[in-house]
Amino acid sequence: MRPFAFQRPDSLAHAHELTVPEDATAVAGGTNLLDLMKLQVETPERLVDINRLGMTEIQETADGGLRIGALATNTATANDDRVRADYPVLARAILAGATQQLRNRATTGGNLCQRTRCYYFTNIDQPCNKREPGSGCGAIDGIAHLHAVLGTSPSCIATYPGDMAVALSALDATVEIASPDSDERSVPVRDFHLLPGDTPCRDNVLERGEIITAVTLPRPVKAKHLYRKVRERSSYAFALVSVAAIVAVEDGVIARADLAFGGLAHKPWHDARLSELLVGEAPSAALFDKAGDLLLEGARGYGENDFKIPLARRTLAAVMAEATETEI
Template sequence: MRPFDLQRPDSLDHAYSLSDGETATLIAGGTNLLDLMKLQVETPERLVAIDRLGMNAIEETADGGVRIGALVTNTATANHDRIRSDYPVLARAILAGATQQLRNRATTGGNLCQRTRCYYFTNIDQPCNKRDPGSGCGAIDGIARLHGVLGTSPHCIATYPGDMAVAMSALDAMVEIEGAGDARRQVPVRDFHRLPGDTPWRDNVLEPGEVITSVILPAPVEGKQIYRKVRERSSYAFALVSVAAVIAMEGETIARADLAFGGLAHKPWHDPRLADLLGGKVPDAALFDRAADLLLEDAQGYGENDFKIPLARRTLAAVLAEATETAI
């Protein structure tokens, strides 16, 4: 790890003034950033620690939803009574990720901003357009078992590694963002992360000088909530495929189907067409097949990760069957 200067601002405005976006980096829990600094993937000259600036409350919103502060730990979110009762898909997704020790430090904002675990990104001796623009993507013709099959580009096939954001995408949560000069905006979690395109080094829509201050969950809806994570071992492993689902039935038909997927793309994957396809239909194996066809119509494997395409199909069908109590 290279030497760095550590600053502790006394306000967000002070933090903005200490961070120039090039040589300085904001740090909260540090569970991802410190690893990348040890590998010299990230080499900031200054760390601006914002972990003592508040933003650590979980509060009710006026419309019956919940606001989760950016510095609330993953453990606190997953164990909160309101989250467990009204948003169980989020609690289950958080508990499916990392270890208890990491969840005790990891924060809501930091979790959303975590970077890929691509082998080529974390090895500074390998080509990676995300780390070193223009150097190429070693994964395309290399080790690609954990890599993306949806929304990839010739410049990057890395996947977003988190679980929390997949559940937040299914719940249609909003990210609250602030910048210098009282600048504020809200972005749907579904739009917060970016596909690689020709700028794979841009993971999300945050601009220099901006910081996440909270995530807002809308008022809870009726239905069964499921988070299923398929991985190579039972704990502390990134998803090969994950599915977050909020499914409501009305009689024998599907009234609501909000779905998001992890392990398949550079961002949590949400396809609004699935809700339109499933809504108002009687669930059966043929319908689940059509949903998988739609989800995976543009999927592309890269050799080692070809298996993810049929795995995603089976996982989606299993989740839909469980949520609708349908035999397949």
Template sequence: MRPFSYSRARTLGDAAQLTHDDTALAIAGGTNLLDLMKLQVETPETLADISRIGFGGIEDTDDGGLSIGALASNTETAVHPRVRSDYPVLARAILAGATQQLRNKATTGGNLCQRTRCFYFTNIDQPCNKREPGSGCGAIDGIAKLHAVLGTSDQCIATYPGDMAVALSALDAQVEIAKSGGDTRTVPVRDFHCLPGDTPWRENVLEEGELITAVTLPAPVGGTQIYRKVRERSSYAFALVSVAAVVEIEDGKFTRADLAFGGLAHKPWQDPRIGEALMGKVPSDDLFDKAADILLEDARGFGENDFKIPLARRTLHAVLQNATEAAA
């Protein structure tokens, strides 16, 4: 780890001033950033500690939803009574994502901003367009077992590694963002992360001087909520494929089907055509296959990760089958 200076921000203005350029980074829980600093992937000259600026509460919203502060820990969120009762897919995703020790430190905002676990990104001796633009993507012809099959480019095939954001995408959450001058904006979590395209180093829509202040969940709905994570071992591994589903079935037909996928792309993957294909239809194997066909229409493997395509099909099929059985 390279030397750095440390400052503590006490207001949003302090945080923006301290992180005004790319030589400074904000830190809260640090569960991802500190690892990257030890590997010299991240080499900030200054760390701005934002853990004391507020934004840590979990509160009801006026429309019956829930606001989760950017500095709320993953543990606080997962065990919150309203999350467990009204948004269980979120609680399950968080609990599937890391050890208790990490959940105690990791924050909502940091979780959304975590960076890929690609071998080529985290190894400074390897080529990586995300870390060093123009150096190439070593994973395309190299170690790609955990890598993306959707939304890739010739610049990058890394995946977004998180679980929480996949559930937030299925729930159609909103990300609240603020600047030091008091300006705010709201971005759907489905649009918060970026696909690699020609700028793989840009992983989300945050601009200079902006910080996440909260994530807002809409008013809860009925139905069945499922989070299924397929991984190489049963505890604390990154997803090969994950599916977050919020599904309602009435009178034997789908009346809601919000689905999001992890482990398949550079961002949590959400294709509205899948829900549209299911709406108003009677659950069946043929219908589930049609949904998988839509999901995987443009899927492309890179050798080592070819298995993800049939695995995603089977996982989606299993989740929809489970939702159907739960509604029976």
């Protein structure tokens, strides 16, 4: 870890001011950032501890949704009675991630900003365009077991590794961001993370000095909520593929199908066409296959991770079968 100045702002305005400089980074739970600082993947000269800024509340919104403070811990969110009752896909996704010890520290905002687990990103003696623009990508010709099959670019095939954001994407949540020189702005979580393109160093839309203040969930809907995470051990492992699903069936046809996928791309993957395809149709194996075709029509494997394409298709089918109580 490189030396840094430790700063603790006492207000949001102060936090903006401290985090505007290029060499400053905000820390909340620290479970990802400190890990990367020890590896010198992250080398801030100023570490701005925003933990004392409040923002831990989970409150109902005027339109019947829920606003989760950026500094609410994953544990607090997953165990909030309203989350458990009305947004179980979110509770399930959080509980499927990491461990209790980590969830006790990890925060809503920090989790959204979690960086990739790509082995080449975390090893500073290897090429990585995300860590060091222009240095190349070690994974494309290397070990790409964990890597993306959707939305990749020649620069980067890394995945966003989290679970919570996948559920937030299915829920169509909104990220509230406080900017240094303007009012708050709101970004749909589906637009918060970026695809790698030519600038894989950018994970998300946050600008310097901006701080996530909350995530807002829309009004709850009556539907089945599922989060399915496929992993190599039964706990404490990142997803090979995960599916967040909010699905309702009425009168034998699918009335709602909000799906998002983890482990497949540089961001939680949401494809609005899936919902269009599924809604109004009677659930069947053939329909789920079609959904799989649509989801994966642009998918590309990199050898080691080719398996994710059939795995995503099969997991999608399994989740839809469970959600619609269809035998396939």
